[in-house]
Structure formats: C-alpha cells, structure tokens
Amino acid sequence: MSIQTIELVRGKDRKLYPAGGPRPAAEVERLRSLTHSLACGQGLSERAAQRALLEEHGVRRSTGIIHRDLAEYDCGGQFGRPCKGAPAG
Ligand SMILES: [Zn+2]
Numbered sequence: 001m002s003i004q005t006i007e008l009v010r011g012k013d014r015k016l017y018p019a020g021g022p023r024p025a026a027e028v029e030r031l032r033s034l035t036h037s038l039a040c041g042q043g044l045s046e047r048a049a050q051r052a053l054l055e056e057h058g059v060r061r062s063t064g065i066i067h068r069d070l071a072e073y074d075c076g077g078q079f080g081r082p083c084k085g086a087p088a089g
Contacts, residue, residue: 012057031059032069039070041079046070 008016017024023031034057038049046066053059053066070085077083 012059031061032073033075034059035061035066035069036073036075036083036085037079039066040075040077040081040083040085043081 007019009019011017011027013027013030017027031053035049035053038044038052039046042052044052046063050061050063050066053061072085074085075083
C-alpha cells in the first residue's frame, strides 16, 4: 500500500485545491465571473482588470485568458452595465 501526498493550497473560497494543477471548473467559473464584475461592472480595461485581479484578489491571469473569458462568456449585464463580452453586432 502506498500513500500519495498531494500538496494543497487554500483558495479564496477557503476550499483546498491541488497546488500547481489546473484550476477546478468551479474556480474557473468564479474567476470568469469576477473578471466580468471588474470589466463590465466597474468598467475596467482588460489590463486594469488583470491588475485588480492580482492586487485585490491575488489571482495572476494573462490578458489573453481575461480577453477570452470576456469574449466567450456573456454576463448579461448582471454587474450593472452591458457586458463588454457581448458579441458585437
Ligand atoms: Zn460581462
């Protein structure tokens, strides 16, 4: 019998996640929603949203990922403004 140890890190939601692995789906969804709340709700640019994620939420994400999250997901204006990611036209 072997025992495998997995290093865990505690996420912002206080749940434990494997360190270094891909983010769990629920975490990905939470970050996507958070990104929209910054970009759509607060009107931040992608770059400003990236900085806010890092400085205010301790989350490091590339602008490419942020752009993709905004482009591929429509928050439907739930953060107070029309979604920046809404398809043009
Ligand atoms: Zn949005």
